[in-house]
Amino acid sequence: MVELAELENLQLAHALIRAGLRLSIVRGMAGIGTRTLRQWWKDVHGVRPPNGKLPESVLSYIKDKDSASRLSAFVALHRRLHGSELTPESFLTTWREFQRICGPIDINAAYFAVRDVKVGIVAFPRCDQCNAGFIYDAGSRHTDRCPFCDTRVLAD
Numbered sequence: 252m253v254e255l256a257e258l259e260n261l262q263l264a265h266a267l268i269r270a271g272l273r274l275s276i277v278r279g280m281a282g283i284g285t286r287t288l289r290q291w292w293k294d295v296h297g298v299r300p301p302n303g304k305l306p307e308s309v310l311s312y313i314k315d316k317d318s319a320s321r322l323s324a325f326v327a328l329h330r331r332l333h334g335s336e337l338t339p340e341s342f343l344t345t346w347r348e349f350q351r352i353c354g355p356i357d358i359n360a361a362y363f364a365v366r367d368v369k370v371g372i373v374a375f376p377r378c379d380q381c382n383a384g385f386i387y388d389a390g391s392r393h394t395d396r397c398p399f400c401d402t403r404v405l406a407d
C-alpha cells in the first residue's frame with residue numbers, strides 16, 4: 252500500500268505536470284522516476300514532453316520591464332507565504348494564488364525566479380523608493396533597477 256505522504260507527493264507532482272512545469276524540475280523536486288513522469292505528461296498534454304535544454308537562470312525569462320515586475324512580484328508573494336521554503340506544495344500554492352490575483356504566469360519562469368533568489372544567483376533587494384522587492388542583476392537594463400518605479404539602486 253502506498254503511504255499517505257507518498258500519495259500526496261504523487262498528486263503534487265501530477266499537478267505540477269498539469270501546470271506545465273518541465274519534467275527535470277519536477278523530478279528534482281518530487282523524486283519520481285523519469286519514465287513515470289514522461290508518461291504522465293503524455294497523458295495530460297497529449298504530446299511528448301519537451302526535450303530542450305532548460306535556461307541557466309531566471310534572467311533568460313526577463314525580457315522587458317513587464318516580465319521583470321511580474322517575476323519579482325511572484326518571488327515576493329512566495330517569500331511572504333513560505334519564507335525561503337521551496338517544496339512542490341509551497342511552490343504550487345504560490346503559483347495558484349499568484350494566478351488568482353495577477354493572471355497567468357509561466358510556471359517554469361516562476362520556478363527559476365524563486366530558486367535563483369533562494370540560492371543567490373540573483374539578488375532580491377528592496378527598492379529605496381517604493382519599498383518593493385525585486386530581482387536584481389547588474390547585467391541587464393531590466394534588472395539593474397526597480398521594475399515597479401524605475402529607480403536605480405545598488406543591491407545590498
Ligand SMILES: [Zn+2]
Nearest residue numbers: 378381397400
Ligand atoms: Zn521601486
